[in-house]
Amino acid sequence: IRSPLRDLPGPRSKGLFSGHMPYAMDPHWSPAAHDQWSKRFGLNMCIKGLNWFDNRLLTLDPRAVTYVLNQTTVYEKPPVSRRLLASLIGAGLLASEGSHHRRQRKVMNPAFSPANLRELTPVFFGKAYELREKWLSLMTDKSKGEHFDVTHWLGRATFDVIGIAGFGYQFNAIQEENEEVYMAYKTMFERTVNKGQDLMDVTYLYFPILATLFPNEHVRIKRRSQAIIYKAGKALVEKKKREFREGNTKSRDLLSLLVRSNMAADVDPSQRISDLDISNQINTFLFAGSDTTSLGLSWCLLFLAQKPEIQARLRTELDSLARQYEHSDDDGYATAEFFALIDKLPLLDNICRETLRFVPPVHSSIRVALKDDVIPISSQMRFEGKDAEAKLAHMKKSFPAGDGIRIAKGEFIHIAVEGFNLSKDVWGEDAHEFNPDRWDNLPDAARSAPGLYSNIMTFGAGPRSCIGMRFSMIEMKTFLFVFIRTFSFSDPPNVMRVNVILTRPFVKEAYNKGSQLPLLITPLHGPLSDS
Numbered sequence: 104i105r106s107p108l109r110d111l112p113g114p115r116s117k118g119l120f121s122g123h124m125p126y127a128m129d130p131h132w133s134p135a136a137h138d139q140w141s142k143r144f145g146l147n148m149c150i151k152g153l154n155w156f157d158n159r160l161l162t163l164d165p166r167a168v169t170y171v172l173n174q175t176t177v178y179e180k181p182p183v184s185r186r187l188l189a190s191l192i193g194a195g196l197l198a199s200e201g202s203h204h205r206r207q208r209k210v211m212n213p214a215f216s217p218a219n220l221r222e223l224t225p226v227f228f229g230k231a232y233e234l235r236e237k238w239l240s241l242m243t244d245k246s247k248g249e250h251f252d253v254t255h256w257l258g259r260a261t262f263d264v265i266g267i268a269g270f271g272y273q274f275n276a277i278q279e280e281n282e283e284v285y286m287a288y289k290t291m292f293e294r295t296v297n298k299g300q301d302l303m304d305v306t307y308l309y310f311p312i313l314a315t316l317f318p319n320e321h322v323r324i325k326r327r328s329q330a331i332i333y334k335a336g337k338a339l340v341e342k343k344k345r346e347f348r349e350g351n352t353k354s355r356d357l358l359s360l361l362v363r364s365n366m367a368a369d370v371d372p373s374q375r376i377s378d379l380d381i382s383n384q385i386n387t388f389l390f391a392g393s394d395t396t397s398l399g400l401s402w403c404l405l406f407l408a409q410k411p412e413i414q415a416r417l418r419t420e421l422d423s424l425a426r427q428y429e430h431s432d433d434d435g436y437a438t439a440e441f442f443a444l445i446d447k448l449p450l451l452d453n454i455c456r457e458t459l460r461f462v463p464p465v466h467s468s469i470r471v472a473l474k475d476d477v478i479p480i481s482s483q484m485r486f487e488g489k490d491a492e493a494k495l496a497h498m499k500k501s502f503p504a505g506d507g508i509r510i511a512k513g514e515f516i517h518i519a520v521e522g523f524n525l526s527k528d529v530w531g532e533d534a535h536e537f538n539p540d541r542w543d544n545l546p547d548a549a550r551s552a553p554g555l556y557s558n559i560m561t562f563g564a565g566p567r568s569c570i571g572m573r574f575s576m577i578e579m580k581t582f583l584f585v586f587i588r589t590f591s592f593s594d595p596p597n598v599m600r601v602n603v604i605l606t607r608p609f610v611k612e613a614y615n616k617g618s619q620l621p622l623l624i625t626p627l628h629g630p631l632s633d634s
């Protein structure tokens with residue numbers, strides 16, 4: 104009742120136990136909801152979370168979000184979100200906080216340096232070629248092509264990439280779906296991804312003791328899967344430590360570098376992370392580094408299938424680069440030097456940015472205030488109703504210039520990643536359309552929008568932003584280079600965006616089948632498709 108957020112404008116609650124989360128978090132509603140709310144109330148507003156008492160700050164104000172995401176000692180991920188993450192993937196970088204997080208991030212940073220990622224380039228190309236060959240081998244009639252669920256196949260390929268690039272481990276998921284760790288991981292997430300969280304899952308999150316005392320089938324599956332993943336993780340960490348002790352510094356995978364940076368002589372022992380922390384990072388890489396990128400790629404292929412003229416322009420750009428540096432075989436292209444050229448291609452770059460702007464795989468994030476605080480804002484609030492003036496005057500008493508808002512310890516801030524990316528105030532009236540050419544001529548507001556990557560919030564911002572951003576950009580661009588030159592992608596189905604941990608494609612007419620994206624993949628004529 105004393106919540107300072109209640110002084111802010113915002114949509115009315117429809118009842119004691121109905122909040123606004125479906126409108127804020129379901130991508131079916133959220134673009135229109137963010138649009139209408141910001142028009143009515145300005146960029147800072149109070150929405151209701153799970154019930155009428157649960158006041159949350161929803162901010163689309165660049166100054167406010169930059170402040171919140173950078174003040175990591177005041178704003179953390181709430182315990183319940185960390186519990187959800189930790190229950191699935193352990194207390195790795197994504198789920199940790201405070202000094203524990205800072206220590207982990209410090210030892211992990213070197214593994215994600217541009218120089219190290221360059222060394223991994225052949226892995227990305229290698230897996231793209233392997234998936235290309237797999238698709239070709241599965242086609243009954245290459246002249247007609249075949250429908251493949253690209254989300255499924257890209258998921259298998261990106262899992263393979265993170266296996267090798269992440270910790271030198273072969274899941275071989277493109278070829279067969281039977282490797283033990285891969286199957287454990289897939290089983291653990293399958294139900295969550297296709298059915299979402301049910302009431303029992305949410306109850307377990309708030310009262311974890313119930314999951315211990317009365318585990319349901321889902322909890323039992325999770326435990327079995329985690330036991331398999333942790334056993335393999337432990338063995339991998341042991342192997343990497345042994346390699347380090349024996350002076351073997353050949354392996355360039357992220358885990359080897361992480362172990363090396365953790366065991367380096369110049370690291371203060373108090374700054375080292377434990378073996379358990381290291382194996383939690385394996386799980387974190389698998390979770391954060393595979394589905395995110397495969398979804399980015401899936402959405403990209405869908406938009407290219409919906410806009411064949413953009414697909415054709417991209418193919419021309421890629422082909423002309425490949426022709427300039429004609430190599431006799433695939434390996435010739437699979438180098439860091441060639442990737443540096445791919446990386447500079449303007450249309451490919453615009454398409455990747457636009458895809459990640461238009462459908463950010465991480466739809467939104469959340470923070471909780473650890474103490475009472477004042478958040479600086481840069482835009483005026485708008486109140487509605489007959490007491491609008493009185494409410495504005497009340498706000499002005501504390502902040503005459505209208506440049507701050509109060510938040511109390513324990514209150515949540517909803518970080519609307521998609522809301523920022525689709526804001527018409529920032530990106531223009533066509534913000535809700537896929538238009539890669541917008542990047543040639545961005546509005547001023549977009550140039551100064553916050554975000555780790557290209558002024559979009561897709562990879563977050565501040566000290567908790569995505570450590571794997573460069574990794575996934577290399578993966579997206581190499582995969583597109585290989586696929587767009589070999590195949591045409593067409594016959595897009597009627598697709599809905601559904602937010603189940605990540606924003607996934609569901610076919611409207613086959614919603615019950617879970618997330619999928621079937622596209623018609625047809626080999627093009629030319630040397631590559633003859634292989």
Ligand code: HEM
Pocket residue numbers: 196197208387388391392393395396399463464465468469560561562563564566567568569570571572574575
């Ligand atoms: C398109 C691909 C990706 C997207 C959209 C994405 C998005 C994000 C976002 C939004 C965050 C911040 C979450 C928050 O503030 O609550 C994040 C954090 C993180 N990402 Fe990514 N990510 C992608 C790829 C990757 C890859 C490939 C890896 C690893 C190989 C990775 C590893 C991580 C980790 C470890 C964190 C936690 C960082 C920290 O808290 O310090 N991500 N990612």
